[in-house]
Amino acid sequence: MALAAAKQDALAARLGGLARHTGGWLGAAQADALARLTAMGLPTKRDEYWRYSDPSSLTAAVATPAAVFDAGDESPVFDVIDRLKIVFVDGVFDAALSDDLALAGVEIERLADAAGADIHWAQGLYGVLETRGQSPVQRPLAALNTAFATDGVLIRVTGKAAKPVGITYIHRDPTSDVMLHHCIKLEAGAELTLTENGPAAARFTKVLEVEIADGARFHHIRAQGRDHERRAATHIFARLGAEALFKSFTLTANGRLTRNECVIELVGDDSKAHVAGAAMGDGDFHHDDTVFITHQGQRCESRQVFKKVLKNGAVGVFQGKILVKQGAQKTDGYQISQSLLLDGDSQFLAKPELEIYADDVKCSHGSTSGAIDETALYYMRSRGVPLKAAQSLLVLAFLAEAIAEIEDEAIADDIRDRLEGWLARHEH
Amino acid sequence: MLEIKNLHVKLQEEDKVILRGVDLKIGAGEVHAIMGPNGSGKSTLSYVLSGRDGYEVTDGSATLDGQELLEMEPEARAAAGLFLAFQYPVEIPGVGNMTFLRTAVNAQRKARGEEEMSAGDFLKVVRAKAKTLKIDADMLKRPVNVGFSGGEKKRNEILQMAMLEPKMCILDETDSGLDVDAMKLVSEGVNALRDAGRSFLVITHYQRLLDHIKPDVVHIMAAGRIIRTGGPELALEVEQNGYADILAEVV
Numbered sequence: 001m002a003l004a005a006a007k008q009d010a011l012a013a014r015l016g017g018l019a020r021h022t023g024g025w026l027g028a029a030q031a032d033a034l035a036r037l038t039a040m041g042l043p044t045k046r047d048e049y050w051r052y053s054d055p056s057s058l059t060a061a062v063a064t065p066a067a068v069f070d071a072g073d074e075s076p077v078f079d080v081i082d083r084l085k086i087v088f089v090d091g092v093f094d095a096a097l098s099d100d101l102a103l104a105g106v107e108i109e110r111l112a113d114a115a116g117a118d119i120h121w122a123q124g125l126y127g128v129l130e131t132r133g134q135s136p137v138q139r140p141l142a143a144l145n146t147a148f149a150t151d152g153v154l155i156r157v158t159g160k161a162a163k164p165v166g167i168t169y170i171h172r173d174p175t176s177d178v179m180l181h182h183c184i185k186l187e188a189g190a191e192l193t194l195t196e197n198g199p200a201a202a203r204f205t206k207v208l209e210v211e212i213a214d215g216a217r218f219h220h221i222r223a224q225g226r227d228h229e230r231r232a233a234t235h236i237f238a239r240l241g242a243e244a245l246f247k248s249f250t251l252t253a254n255g256r257l258t259r260n261e262c263v264i265e266l267v268g269d270d271s272k273a274h275v276a277g278a279a280m281g282d283g284d285f286h287h288d289d290t291v292f293i294t295h296q297g298q299r300c301e302s303r304q305v306f307k308k309v310l311k312n313g314a315v316g317v318f319q320g321k322i323l324v325k326q327g328a329q330k331t332d333g334y335q336i337s338q339s340l341l342l343d344g345d346s347q348f349l350a351k352p353e354l355e356i357y358a359d360d361v362k363c364s365h366g367s368t369s370g371a372i373d374e375t376a377l378y379y380m381r382s383r384g385v386p387l388k389a390a391q392s393l394l395v396l397a398f399l400a401e402a403i404a405e406i407e408d409e410a411i412a413d414d415i416r417d418r419l420e421g422w423l424a425r426h427e428h
Numbered sequence: 429m430l431e432i433k434n435l436h437v438k439l440q441e442e443d444k445v446i447l448r449g450v451d452l453k454i455g456a457g458e459v460h461a462i463m464g465p466n467g468s469g470k471s472t473l474s475y476v477l478s479g480r481d482g483y484e485v486t487d488g489s490a491t492l493d494g495q496e497l498l499e500m501e502p503e504a505r506a507a508a509g510l511f512l513a514f515q516y517p518v519e520i521p522g523v524g525n526m527t528f529l530r531t532a533v534n535a536q537r538k539a540r541g542e543e544e545m546s547a548g549d550f551l552k553v554v555r556a557k558a559k560t561l562k563i564d565a566d567m568l569k570r571p572v573n574v575g576f577s578g579g580e581k582k583r584n585e586i587l588q589m590a591m592l593e594p595k596m597c598i599l600d601e602t603d604s605g606l607d608v609d610a611m612k613l614v615s616e617g618v619n620a621l622r623d624a625g626r627s628f629l630v631i632t633h634y635q636r637l638l639d640h641i642k643p644d645v646v647h648i649m650a651a652g653r654i655i656r657t658g659g660p661e662l663a664l665e666v667e668q669n670g671y672a673d674i675l676a677e678v679v
Contacts, residue, residue, distance in 0.1 A: 374481070379518035380528070382478045383588060384506035384536035393531065397522025397571075 007041035013061040014042060018148045025123045026115035033127050033146035040140045049137050052317040052349045053259055053288040058141060058233045063177035063203035066229035069254070074421065076168070077197045077223040077251075080414055083166035084108070086153055090171060090201055091178030093151055097168075105159030106192065111152035111181060122154045125183045129209040129237035133263040137292065142235040142261070145207045149181030157190040157216070164193035164219075164408075169200030171227055176201035182208045186216035188241070193408060194218070199225025199255075204232040214241040214268060220248040221411050223418075224255060228284070231257040242268030242297065249406045251415055252279040252287055253422065259288040266293070266300040266328075276305040276405035280395075280419070281314030281346075288317035289337070295328040295361075304335040307402045309395050310346035321353040324361050333363035340398045341369055342391075392423035429627040430454040430477075430596050435488035437469075437476050437652075446472045448652035449488070454596070454645075457624040461638055462631045463663060464649035465671050470631045471515060473649075474600045478512040479505050492596055506532075507539035509595030513585040513602050520572040525584065528572045529554060533591055557590045561617050578605035579613075586617040597621070598629045603637040615640030635667035648674055 003011070020030045042059040043050045057064055086108070087097035093110055101108040114120050127146040133139060153167060167182070178201035186192060190213070200206070212218050224232065232255060238246050252258055264273045279287045293302045308316035318337035339348035350367040372394055380390035396419055406412040430452070437447040446469045454460050462470050476483050477490055479502035490497045497505050520528065534544040545553075558568060561583045573581050582602055589597055599618065603611050618628070618641050630641055638646070638660065646662040647654045648671070656662065656674055666674070 373520075375518050376520045378480050378502060379514065379520070380532070381502035382480075382506055382512055383528075383532040383592065384503050384539065385528075385532050386503045386535060386539075387501070389531065389535060390503075393523050393528070394520070397520065400522040 003041040007044070010059060011038065011042050014059055014144070016061055020148055021115045024116040024118060025120050026111070026126065029123065029127045030147050033130070033143050036131065036134065037140055037143040037147055040138050040143060042140050042144070049290070049319070052319070052351070053257070053286060055141070055259070057231055057257055058203070058205070058259070063175065063201070064229075064231065065174045066171075066202035066227055066231070066256070067174055068171055069199065069225070069227040071226065077418060078166055078195045078411065078414060081164060081166065081195065081411055083164040083195060085166050085168060087168045087170060088151070088180065088200070090173045090176035091150060091180060094170075103165065104162040105157060105190070106161045106165065107156040107158070108165065109154045111149065111154055114154055121156060121185065122183045125185055125209050125211050126181070129211070129239055130207060130235070132239070132265065133235075133237045133292075139235060139261060139263070141205060141233045142207050142237070145179050145181055145205045145235070149179045149207070152181040152183070155182070155184045155192070157184070157186045157192045160191045161193065164195055166195040166197070169196070169198035169204070169225065171199040171201055171225065171230065174202055177203045179205045181206070184208070184210045184218070186210070186212045186218055188213040189215045191217040192219070194220050195411070196220070196222040197225065199227040199230045200232070202230060204230065204234070206232070206234045208234070208236045210236065210238040210246070212238065212240045212244040212246055215243045216241070217245040218247070219407060221406055221408070221415075222249070223251045223415070224253075224258060226254040228254045228256065230255050233259045234261065236262045238263070238273070239265045239267055240271040240273060242270055244268060244271045246273040247405060247407060248275050249402065250277045252277065254281070254285065255287065256284055257286045259290065261290045262292070264293045264302070266295050266297050266302065269297040270299045271297060272301045274303040274305070274405050276303075276402040277307070278399040278402040279308040279316060280422070281308065281310050281316065283312040283314060285310070285314040286317070287315070289320070291320040293322050293333070295322070295324045295331045295333065298328060299330040300328070301332040302334070303405070304337070305402045305405055306337040307399050308339040308348060309342065309398060310339055310348065311342035313345040315346070316348045318350040318352070318367065320351075320365070321355065322363055322365070324356040324358050324363065326357040328358045329360045331358060331361040331363065333361070335365035336401070337367045338398070339369040340395065341371055392420070395423060396420065429456045429458070430490070430492055430629070432490045433488050435473075435476070435490060436486045437472060437483050438486055440482050440484045446483075446652055447476070450652070450654060452647065452654060454627045454629060456627055458645065459622065459628040459630065459641065459643045460645045460647060461643040461663060462629065462647045462649050462654075463633065463666055468649045469652040470649055471600055474512050474598045474631060477505075477598060478502060478510060503535065504539070506592070506594070507536045511589050511592055511594035511597045513582075513589060513597065513599045515601040515604060517573045517581040517585050519574045521574050523572050525570055525572050526554065526568045529588060529591055532588070536592060554591060558587055560620070561587050561590070562613060563587055579607065579610035582606055582610065582614050583617070586614055590617065590621060595625065596627050596629070598631070600631045601633065602630070603632055603634060611637065612640060635663045638663050650675055
């Protein structure tokens with residue numbers, strides 16, 4: 001069916017200034033993605049999947065400028081972690097700030113460098129998981145990214161990576177509008193930890209596709225950068241083989257609009273996928289976690305743990321779905337989304353969904369929003385802990401279940417320390 | 429140490445008067461007990477002194493070493509040396525017991541202009557004190573009071589008291605829910621803290637606790653006032669005859 005005229009116009013306006021890679025395997029993949037996008041059109045608030053988050057600033061022809069946040073003398077997140085650093089400044093790879101892209105057990109290449117080749121391993125991944133993720137729900141912003149990503153990182157992991165790979169996104173230009181696309185392929189038994197940090201741009205559209213073969217393990221920890229005015233639409237598409245592990249944690253503090261989608265397919269048996277998020281929003285903050293986990297293999301476990309602390313009119317959204325296909329017996333699915341509303345102005349909207357076609361499964365979901373526990377506050381104050389410090393402890397306690405999803409203790413501590421610091425300085 | 433004069437308190441939300449002129453004076457190093465029937469206002473007195481929301485003081489005063497308590501925030505009262513061992517210690521999921529204790533100790537030190545305790549020193553002191561209360565390392569690591577038994581919660585209150593070293597300790601029905609052995613353990617913990625500079629106000633229903641924590645003075649509270657004051661023998665009288673005789677005398 002042809003798109004409505006308004007949708008066609010909006011799409012044409014958005015695509016106006018964008019250029020695709022031409023030639024090579026990437027040119028072909030991006031042309032395919034453009035065809036997908038053209039058939040779908042861009043999302044609008046009328047789409048069911050965007051009911052709680054208005055995508056207009058993500059689909060507008062021009063990105064709304066965003067001031068660059070001054071973190072003062074605070075060291076960048078993950079600086080204490082020994083990792084291979086890859087730095088993009090406003091979406092442009094910065095060789096001077098980056099390490100050599102060489103690491104035992106890992107092949108790393110920039111998408112822009114690999115684009116011209118006729119054949120490349122990434123062909124089997126780039127846009128492939130994204131395409132699979134377009135059904136049953138359309139994700140046009142992911143197709144947009146696949147069609148127009150300028151750069152990104154291609155990582156193939158053949159063994160246990162000697163250290164984490166860390167991608168840092170620096171935002172300097174208040175008008176930057178960036179699209180990056182990463183592909184990660186973990187061969188059987190391989191293991192990688194990926195960190196991502198920084199705001200990236202005024203508007204950031206990102207796709208991460210991850211293929212996790214049998215017995216491979218992937219850890220992903222992300223801190224989205226604290227620019228108050230930034231906007232981001234990110235997608236993770238992951239597919240797991242048998243006895244594989246996928247763990248992803250995202251920390252979001254500030255940002256006018258953040259939509260983090262995570263689409264996971266548990267294809268093999270006995271695999272585990274955990275997705276977690278901790279968000280702290282103050283004022284003009286809209287944060288949306290949209291998750292779709294498909295259980296196809298048997299005896300797989302999935303966990304979704306999302307916590308949001310909201311105040312001064314901040315808005316949190318959670319759309320989480322667990323789909324258990326026929327035959328996915330002994331599935332263990334868990335989903336919890338909670339918000340701590342620090343005042344009466346803030347809002348949390350949750351849409352948990354379970355769709356189950358197997359008869360021997362265990363799935364649970366829960367969603368709550370509540371105020372801070374006054375009795376606990378009084379108890380702590382009666383022991384001499386000042387009100388603000390007591391509130392901070394309770395906020396951290398609230399977020400703890402999500403942070404506990406990070407396996408690497410040093411990284412988890414770094415996240416905790418930062419949150420403590422921000423809370424102590426009343427930055428939230 | 430603690431001086432309460434003509435204290436009148438009502439519930440903030442309702443027109444329900446709970447305390448109707450409490451007068452009480454506790455000297456340094458003294459142990460006072462308050463007994464009284466249910467609903468007489470004993471727990472309210474402890475909450476009002478420690479600064480819990482929801483109560484309105486309509487008249488009277490409460491001072492700790494001359495400092496007016498009722499106008500202070502709860503944390504300032506704690507820093508001034510007041511401690512309430514809760515009847516129902518509060519569970520705080522996600523906050524480690526040790527973290528909480530250390531935060532409290534250092535917050536009080538900071539408020540008093542003293543140097544904060546280093547992590548190493550704190551650990552040493554807390555381990556030693558926990559041991560005498562039979563609190564194991566696991567309990568110190570777990571979230572505050574979460575999954576603790578009734579006895580563990582009360583022992584944890586006493587550990588907090590031992591770490592914070594308050595001047596004025598109020599124990600609100602610390603014996604409730606304790607078996608004989610646990611009561612003995614808790615009492616020993618309290619007795620170990622008794623000294624010339626520290627005072628106690630022990631709120632209880634039963635004489636039994638007072639066999640372990642021997643009071644200097646016993647008060648009987650009823651209908652929001654202290655209606656009789658005497659020595660330890662007063663508690664025995666209550667234990668034998670109940671409150672009926674005492675209440676009848678007053679009326």
